[in-house]
Amino acid sequence: MIEVNKLSRSFGPIVAVDNISFSMTKGEVLGFLGPNGAGKTTAMRMLACFLRPDSGTAKVCGYDILEEALQVRQNIGYLAENAPSYDEMTVGSFLNFICDCRQINNPEREKALDKAVKMCSIESVYHQSIETLSNGYRRRVGLAQALIHDPPVLILDEPTDGLDPNQKYEIRQLIKNMSKEKCIIISTHILEEVEVVCSRIIIITNGKLLVDSTPKGLKEEHSASLDEVFRKITCKR
Amino acid sequence: MNGSLAVFKRELKSYFATPVAYVFLVIFLFFSGYLPFRQGFFEIRQADMRLFFSNLPLLFVFMVPCTAMRLWSEERKSGSIELLLTLPITVSQAVWGKFLASWFFMIIALLLTIPMPITIIYLGNPDVGAMLTGYLGSFLMVGGFLAIGCFFSSITKNQVISFILSVTVLSILVYAGMPTTLNYLSSFLPAGMVSAIETMSFLSHFESIQRGVIEFKDIAYFILLIIGWIYACIVILNERKVS
Structure with missing residues (x-):
């Protein structure tokens, strides 16, 4: 591959x-x-x-x-060093932006979001803005971003x-x-x-x-x- | 969804998710309203917006780089450029998306000055056509300013450097068309060169559109300016993605 x-x-x-x-x-x-x-x-x-x-x-x-x-x-699902993301966005809107870019549209989007959020266990911070997250959560958001399209x-x-x-x-x-x-x-x-x-x-x-x-x-x-x-x-x- | 549209949406939202948009709008609206009044908006007793529009180029020289400087510098600084450019979108889609978002934002800012024309229409009997072309000219001009700002934002991760460089280039392009500069230049340059410098400046093109004359050459000037600087930005980002 x-x-x-x-x-x-x-x-x-x-x-x-x-x-x-x-x-x-x-x-x-x-x-x-x-x-x-x-x-x-x-x-x-x-x-x-x-x-x-x-x-x-x-x-x-x-x-x-x-x-x-x-x-x-x-x-490819790519998680860069230090898991860069957009600080001012909430986790949810960030993942939706990734879906926009990867052209994952409803109804697949909901499923994909559900799955990625569950896999990386970031349900509790879904509505929080990324700049308020701890290092570990940021990295998990980065991971969710890399997994969302099931590459x-x-x-x-x-x-x-x-x-x-x-x-x-x-x-x-x-x-x-x-x-x-x-x-x-x-x-x-x-x-x-x-x-x-x-x-x-x-x-x-x-x-x-x-x-x-x-x-x-x-x-x-x-x-x-x-x-x-x-x-x-x-x-x- | 198309890549440009996704980037456009995100960028526009980010203006309003941070205080940037509100601070900018307040300051811009204050000065764009204050300056014409200082110069005798009522005293000249003319129902037109010439005073308003004639202040825009100088105001934009400082205000536009403020919005444009963050476009790519911030992405570089925070490392999110690595995220953005490893998504399945091309560099030109990303650049156009960001540029159009900032342009749209500036158009919103300009549209918020609408109380000005409403006041004039209420008080007098102005030439509405000239007002409309004046706004059209401002939209095009701010697009050109932003394209230059966008380019200088792409070459450095330091927002201050990008701000200073774009203010410098924008000032040159604006001041080159001022009557005082042209008078001075014509004292030692041949007439052909002076008029070449004049047509390179924003001012002559903006003024003729603002007077109500929509000519192909003025529209083409702004469109070519935008496409040229944005293309340069795309080339830079393709060549140098890290730092």
Whole structure:
């Protein structure tokens, strides 16, 4: 469902993503790991058609990110870093705006709203304006926004950052439940999360893809915990 | 729903969800009413709105960038541009949606000055046609101002910078058409160049529409101005989406 082909992008002299290739099929949950500034966000932004790659390309659900950006965006649910949204809007009007943009009209809209609101358990803040919400609720609103059109591909940039342990657990459960029908990419710094939800791990450092394996395989190969493996691989350079 | 329409609706609502719209409307309505009275609106004993319209360009030089500066700068600053431009809408749909919302807002502001023409019609026997073309001219002119503001808002995430840049460019385009500037320029520039500068300015086009003469060249000037600056805005946003 996702085919990344030699994707590269640099900002001035800094090479953020350097020649990355991988592919994913339905049912996979990919943990996108790497130290800060490794290029995870840049790579995800390119997949979500926000940034243009300098070279290389990728296909999402068969659509090219350069040629058919609109179709790609239709098939992706994207939660950007820090879950940006419009502060002055209420949660309800924000989600309705997303439905407007995604051309989800009644009667499907009501169902979609119902489902997304329930999944992310934001019923209690539905009529509150987003600027009054706590960090955790904001992120859940962002997640609801990404899920509302039931996309086949989900790209989540640090979806559990800033959540309390209960919320983290809920979000992980949510991702696990969806994983069979979808293709999900998650970037995170929480390695226990990777062990719980991810079926595959990619580690990048300085924009280069270093490891493409499974959590289990990686642990067995190095016979150490994921934490230690991560440190071993990323501290080498 | 079309992407532009969705963005348009959201943008327009956001003006009224924050105090921005109300503060702006009050200040704008106060000055647009106060200035003509100061200049002798009643004393000249003429039933027309020339004094009202002649103050608009200078008022807009400062007021329009206030509404336009936030259009894209704020999106960049808060990061919501990443949300907006990863939704299945094109950059040009988003830009047009936002621009048209701000234009519509300014048209509402202008329409709220309606007590002025009503007073004149009640007191005297004015040329209603000229009033209508005056409003048409103001709508077009404010569209041009907004397009320029929208462009400068798209190049930076700092609202202050975007405000200053658009005020500067708008002042140049307004002052270039003032008689004093043209007199000065004609002292050392050839006549052809002076008239070229005059036709580049807002003022000559606005004044001829406001007098009741609707000419193709004046309408075309504003339409081309809007399309040109908005296109430049789309190009900028396509090239540079982050910061």
